[in-house]
Amino acid sequence: QYQLNRLCGTTPDVSILEGDQSVCPGDEATFTANAGLDQYEWIVDGSIVSNDQTYSTTETGSLFVRGIDANGCIGVSEVVDLSNFSVPNLVASANGSSTICDGEAITIEATPGFASYSWSNGETTQSIEVVTDGIFSVSAITPDGCPAESNEVEVEVQGVPSLSIVADGDVVICLGSTVTLSANDAFDS
Numbered sequence: 706q707y708q709l710n711r712l713c714g715t716t717p718d719v720s721i722l723e724g725d726q727s728v729c730p731g732d733e734a735t736f737t738a739n740a741g742l743d744q745y746e747w748i749v750d751g752s753i754v755s756n757d758q759t760y761s762t763t764e765t766g767s768l769f770v771r772g773i774d775a776n777g778c779i780g781v782s783e784v785v786d787l788s789n790f791s792v793p794n795l796v797a798s799a800n801g802s803s804t805i806c807d808g809e810a811i812t813i814e815a816t817p818g819f820a821s822y823s824w825s826n827g828e829t830t831q832s833i834e835v836v837t838d839g840i841f842s843v844s845a846i847t848p849d850g851c852p853a854e855s856n857e858v859e860v861e862v863q864g865v866p867s868l869s870i871v872a873d874g875d876v877v878i879c880l881g882s883t884v885t886l887s888a889n890d891a892f893d894s
Contacts, residue, residue: 713778717742721770721782728763729851730789735761738782742772765789793818795853797843800832804861810836813858819845838862868892 719738726734737759738745747755749768754760760770770782793816800812814832815822824833824843835841843855866889873885 717774717780719772719780719782738770744773746771790849795855797855815843820848
């Protein structure tokens with residue numbers, strides 16, 4: 706008994722159209738194999754993860770596709786890598802105490818190096834000057850287009866007590882006489 710096996714004189718041309726990709730953490734990347742094959746097998750870490758011509762994933766790492774033509778001949782693409790852009794930690798911090806007196810201002814700064822900033826009060830600079838009570842945070846975009854969110858900074862504005870001076874006697878005195886002046890005790894110094 707004889708059996709004829711398929712003969713593959715040439716392997717089919719298989720390629721991934723996009724090549725290496727970098728995306729923001731959590732974003733999906735899509736890879737597409739060239740058309741004209743009967744079957745596709747996307748391989749990640751030694752396992753087949755998809756049989757479609759197009760493969761989408763959020764997982765970083767290396768991948769390739771095996772293509773099988775109508776004759777059953779197998780071709781293999783180049784290996785491509787999916788990586789994430791680096792997104793630094795975005796921190797909002799008060800320059801000094803976040804409790805200020807009425808009429809004072811405090812500066813809140815965000816981590817430098819981002820392409821744009823958007824504060825909860827609508828400002829778009831890296832740092833803001835605050836004169837009112839509130840909770841302030843910032844969102845930013847990296848130069849690669851990835852978003853980041855900061856912590857919150859709570860600013861408390863305290864009212865300034867009134868200062869009064871009281872004399873223990875007549876405020877019109879003769880030369881050589883004394884009068885004692887006292888301030889109210891609403892202040893520390």
